[in-house]
Amino acid sequence: MRVHIVKREDCPLLKKILLIVGAVALALVLGGLVLLAMGVNPLEYYFKMFTMGMVGNKIAYKAVENYLKILVPLILTALGLSLAFKMRFWNIGGEGQFIVGAIAATAVAFQVGPVLPTPVVLLLMCVAAMAAAGLLGLFVAALKVKFGTNETLLTLMLNYIALYFLTFLGETKADWNFFLNPDSARPTFASFASLVSFPRIMLGKFGLNICVIITVLLGVLVYVYLKRTKQGYEIAVVGDSMGTARYAGMKVSTIVLRTVFLSACLIGLAAAFKVGTAGILSTSFTDDVGWTGIIVAWLAKLSTVGIFLVSALIGVLQYGSTAAAATFASVDSSFADMLQGVILFLVLAADFFTRFRVVIAKKEVERHG
Amino acid sequence: MDDKLNIVTTFLHNIIVYNIPLLYGTVGEITIEKSGSLNLGVEGTMAVGAIFGYILGCYANSMLVGILLAFLTAALCGLIFAVLTVTLQANQNITGLTITTFGLGVFFFVGNGVKAVSWPAMNNYPNIQNGFADLPIPGLSKIPVLGEVLFDHNILVYLGVVIALVMWWYLKYTRTGLRLRSVGENPAAADSVGINVRRYKYLHIMLGSGIMGIGGYYMGLNMNGSLSSSCWTNGYGWIAVALVIFANWSPAFAMVGTVVFGFFNTLRVSGPSLAGAFPETLGWLAGVPSQLYQALPFIITALVLIATSVKKSKHSGQPAALGLNYFREER
Helix, strand or coil: CEEEEEECCCCCHHHHHHHHHHHHHHHHHHHHHHHHHCCCCHHHHHHHHHCCCCCCCCCHHHHHHHHHHHHHHHHHHHHHHHHHHHCCCCCCCHHHHHHHHHHHHHHHHHHHCCCCCHHHHHHHHHHHHHHHHHHHHHHHHHHHHHHCCCHHHHHHHHHHHHHHHHHHHHHCCCCCCCCECCCCCCCCECECCCCCCCCEEEECCEEEEHHHHHHHHHHHHHHHHHHHCHHHHHHHHHHHCHHHHHHCCCCHHHHHHHHHHHHHHHHHHHHHHHHHHHCECCCCCCCCHHHHHHHHHHHCCCCHHHHHHHHHHHHHHHHHHHHHHHHCCCCCCCHHHHHHHHHHHHHHHHHHHHHEEEEEECHHHHHHC | CHHHHHHHHHHHHHHHHHHHHHHHHHHHHHHHHCCCCCCCCHHHHHHHHHHHHHHHHHHHCCHHHHHHHHHHHHHHHHHHHHHHHHHCCCCHHHHHHHHHHHHHHHHHHHHHHHHHHCCCCHHHCHHHHHHCCCEECCCHHHCCCHHHHHHEECHHHHHHHHHHHHHHHHHHHCHHHHHHHHHHHCHHHHHHCCCCHHHHHHHHHHHHHHHHHHHHHHHHHHCCCCCCCCCCCCCHHHHHHHHHHHCCCCHHHHHHHHHHHHHHHHHHHHHHHHHHHCHHHHHHHHHCCHHHHHHHHHHHHHHHHHHHHHHCCCCCCCCCCCCCCCCHHHC
16 A cells, blocks of 8 residues: 555635634644643633633723734735735745835835825825835845845845844934934934824724725735736736746746735835834834734735735734733733644645645555556 | 953954854754755744753753753754645745744743743753853863963853764765755755655754754853843844855855854944954944844845855855755656
8 A cells, every 4th residue: 555645636615714724723722732731721711812802891992903903014914925925936025125114104204294284194105115115125026037046035134134224223313313202312213193194984982094994905906906907817827837927928027026016015005004003113013024924825825815814813813812911811922923833834734635635546556557 | 451352352252152053053954954945943943942951951950951952842843844844745934934933932932931930040050050161172272362262162162063063074975965965956866866855854854953952052041041021042043044045055164154143243242342442443343333233144145145146156055956845746
């Protein structure tokens, strides 16, 4: 008897969903065992986590607002990354592109915030963030197309260069440095919340940030772009096979440059939304969204709808663990990172069975072959 | 004058003391990458080795137990990576990043969990405290300046150098090393001449991860085992990923690279005292922003990456099949 592994052509959607749900459930069980060992009731903990501490909470609408604040940048970053990943362009520079986008948006807020009307400033902030992030992405894509530079490693390096540039801005007191609070003796970032911030639509006490609506609209746009336009089709072909794309007469390098630029633009926009809502920069303001976005995009198998769903789940894990930590003091909020890791390990493992079939070949078949 | 000499000696001595973990991380990652796998989980793997090595080493009051457990727990991270990417064909980038998320999660979960009960303080464990003390090499350590800089270190510094030299020799001059490189270059060809590609990948991913783990353990000891809000590994795992490229996938060059990157890293801390000791020649050091030193390893590596790709260098040590999974049935 011999075991063969054969690639599957396609896998029924139901099976895919069952495998993923099963993997997540198994991860929760494993996490539950850890909780049990610590003397914490896993059901109570998970209840607190998945309801994000909202049940029996009078200011639950605040929790929803904060949850959406985590969700918006995560979804947009993952959407952006998914464009590049579809072409197998390994842009892991989301973190760096996010940072330069936020710096550009903040610079605009300080420079033109006091003189121009708010809607114009907000628009300019978004444009500046998209341009800055987009150009950073384009720089890597150009090197990749022209010289075959390894984009995974180069974007990784750029993440840290951007991060230390941000730290430099945040820690250097100087006349030119308008990012800092002039009234503070120690270097701290200045807030521009009083100058400009993204408006909220009030539904009773609950404030729906306009960024949330734009994010949903962009999700629809990206979906249509990928599924219904010529450019979206080109991305799919390039991702499938560079050779086929060239043979079909497509300008592969143009497609790569354009798509990576768009990819980074979306990440820049995510940064503008994030910093434009918070009204202030900080050296840890990214919340690792560039990294988590990669995981989200991949878990969602680069599907646009999937990205919304997976982001919602990861957001619950991250925000819920903080909420649960308030009740269960003995469980550190790093439990969420660990759980997120285990979920992904199991989903990656389950993914194998959607892509491959294990065939057990009988002896006579082997002799025949 | 003696004072000035002391400052320089301390500076050079510290380059080694604070940056040896980079050597562990880099040599470990080279071992893995030579098998054709790009593991971006260095930071998480080091963190896992660090926390288990430190806590269990203290409980056993034994340096050796610490080293072994750091190695083994980190090697387990390698096993997860290998199962997912080699057997289950998962994407290497994603798996590596997940190892990092997971590893840092484990670090804080275990660390803060133990801290909530009772944290083992390093100075309560004499064998650990003394085990990490400097161990001057007789004779050599008496050479002025050079002796203190190179031959008066704790045992893990020597171990790191020995591991780097052994791995260099292993990759370059042994039969198995040659086979390993062939797996990284062209797994299908290696497979066709009867090399067990899967076994080579599994073993070297685990070995490399284990080496990283010792580096993490070192960082914990070097921080005197005090746990704060930032992880002991402190981004060194990512610098190690960069250093692999700078070192052109050679453990011997990794030692040079560690000193070069370490030079900038240490200058960040020692810059002001050097500027104070030599105001005329080195006074400008005081004006260099510390973030530039932090960014330099990444800037240099980015330039190296670009330069080697522009030159299409034939001498690149980058394995041809790096980052690609090997699916046997598709040969």
